[in-house]
Amino acid sequence: MELISNYNLSARNTFGVDVVARYFAEVSSVEELKQVLNAPEAAGLPVLFLGGGSNILFTQDFEGLVISLNLKGITENSIDEDTVLVTAQAGENWHQFVLYNLEKNYGGLENLSLIPGNVGTSPVQNIGAYGVEIKDHFESCEALNLKTHQIETFNREQCAFGYRDSFFKREGKGKYVILSVTFRLSKRHHDIKTDYGAIKKELTKKGITEPTIQEVSQAVVSIRQSKLPYPKITGNAGSFFKNPVIDKAHFQELNARYPNMPGYETASGVKVPAGWLIETAGWKGKQIGNVATHQKQALVIINATGKATGKEIYDFSEELIRSIEKQFRITLEREVNVL
Ligand SMILES: Cc1cc2nc3c(=O)[nH]c(=O)nc-3n(C[C@H](O)[C@H](O)[C@H](O)COP(=O)(O)OP(=O)(O)OC[C@H]3O[C@@H](n4cnc5c(N)ncnc54)[C@H](O)[C@@H]3O)c2cc1C
Incomplete structure (x- = not known):
């Protein structure tokens, strides 16, 4: 773990805005995270956690410490024949996580395909698209209390999810950093949602009337690619x-x-x-x-x-x-x- 000074953030925000952070660190474990938070250089400075930088606008240089969470890993806990709990560490890429579940035929997140950013950020604004929000499949998340340095578990009620909103965007802002998120997903009898936006139209174009979760995901990806600008280009x-x-x-x-x-x-x-x-x-x-x-x-x-x-x-x-x-x-x- 290294604390880099005067770090350029242009490749770390999807607007591609050219700004500098006074200090920057990438951490791969909770221990490293605690070390960075205790670093003498950072004492008293504002701290910003950065995932994929896809929901942030820097209007000026950041006179503080930016921490990129590179916590990786996915684990599963099968509940019964119908349900599985899947936990991803905060630094896992969101779309890769959706694909992981589709490969295992775990249903629930397919409508949220191709949303940029990381799993750890997904509860912050309760990401949503095409009639589904993560709150619909959220089980719990673990977050580090930045004051006590204790790890706390939050259930769905405690997260107080709303439309593009949660506890972490309001009262919990600046007080917690999310370390991992657990989702409750279906193993069979998936609840397929195709009523929103152009999903049905996209499936009909391909002659699909009874789609699988993988086909719903592909339809969502096609629609998003046709109408949204790709951040690496624009x-x-x-x-x-x-x-x-x-x-x-x-x-x-x-x-x-x-x-x-x-x-x-x-x-x-x-x-x-x-x-x-x-x-x-x-x-x-x-x-x-x-x-x-x-x-x-x-x-x-x-x-x-x-x-x-x-x-x-x-x-x-x-x-x-x-x-x-x-x-x-x-x-x-x-x-x-x-x-
Ligand atoms: C092309 C495009 C399409 C998009 N489509 C959608 C969409 O359909 N639906 C949707 O909901 N959003 C959409 N978004 C917005 C964005 O992808 C999501 O909000 C995503 O969850 C942001 O993740 P991130 O890791 O990039 O967050 P960042 O931009 O890195 O961070 C966002 C905020 O969360 C805080 N934060 C980051 N990590 C943590 C953490 N571990 N714990 C606590 N706070 C943290 C940051 O400090 C910051 O305030 C889109 C963005 C783009 C560029």
């Missing part, structure tokens, strides 16, 4: 904003002005696709300097020239938020973690 962090939830009266008022405005009833109000708002306000594909929204998916802000600074990306998102507020009286909330 810097981005996926959806930049959350889909806002507005009250019913507000929705009805907007719906009278925009009859084709989509809205989905939820317990707390009507959820409106942020991508539709951005597109309707004329921002789809719009570029200002080095920053733009993606041509095929308005919700994704991109580092269009590869030269954007984090501040430029942030300012672009501010201007977009103001524009949506003016037109719809809706304030978009960023999904991406801004530093």
Whole structure:
């Protein structure tokens, strides 16, 4: 374990933003992690844990210690003929973990194929796609309490999962680092979910009417590859904003002005696709300097020239938020973690 000073993070964030961390360390065990946290150089400095850097926007150099968690390993615990608990260490790549389970024919995570990032980060914003969120298959996670250096176990209730939200994004932020996550998966009689997005259409194209979990995963991969920019080529962090939830009266008022405005009833109000708002306000594909929204998916802000600074990306998102507020009286909330 080595503490590197003035470490360039451009290859460690999927926006490809060129920033420097005062100190950087990669750790491969919990012991190494504790050593780094106790390093005299880092005393009193802010600490940032980094997975795949696919949900983070650095707007300036990080004047602290960045720790990359390279904890690896996957273990299984068969419960019965139907159910298995699979535990992955925080540094396992998320998509590789999904593929591992598909190879074993363990069902549950197939709709979450090809989401960038690491397993250890997946509970932070309760990653979700195509009608599934990790909370649906989450059993527990282990996290290091950064104050006591004790390992604590969190069950689903304690994680307080919400839409792109959890305890670790709110009260637990900066207090815990997730070390491993355990999922409850099916061994047979899989609950196949194809109703969301274009999954069914993609399967029909291939003549598949009763898909396997592997076929659902392949359909999700095809759809994602056709509409999302690949971060290694075009810097981005996926959806930049959350889909806002507005009250019913507000929705009805907007719906009278925009009859084709989509809205989905939820317990707390009507959820409106942020991508539709951005597109309707004329921002789809719009570029200002080095920053733009993606041509095929308005919700994704991109580092269009590869030269954007984090501040430029942030300012672009501010201007977009103001524009949506003016037109719809809706304030978009960023999904991406801004530093
Ligand atoms: C092209 C693209 C598509 C995407 N599609 C989706 C999607 O469909 N659904 C979705 O939900 N997300 C999506 N995302 C966002 C992103 O992939 C997820 O949020 C992912 O979980 C982030 O993982 P990461 O390891 O890269 O996190 P990072 O960006 O490294 O970290 C994110 C935050 O979590 C904290 N953190 C990192 N590791 C830990 C840990 N072990 N313990 C506690 N805190 C930690 C960091 O400090 C930071 O605040 C997409 C991103 C991209 C680039």
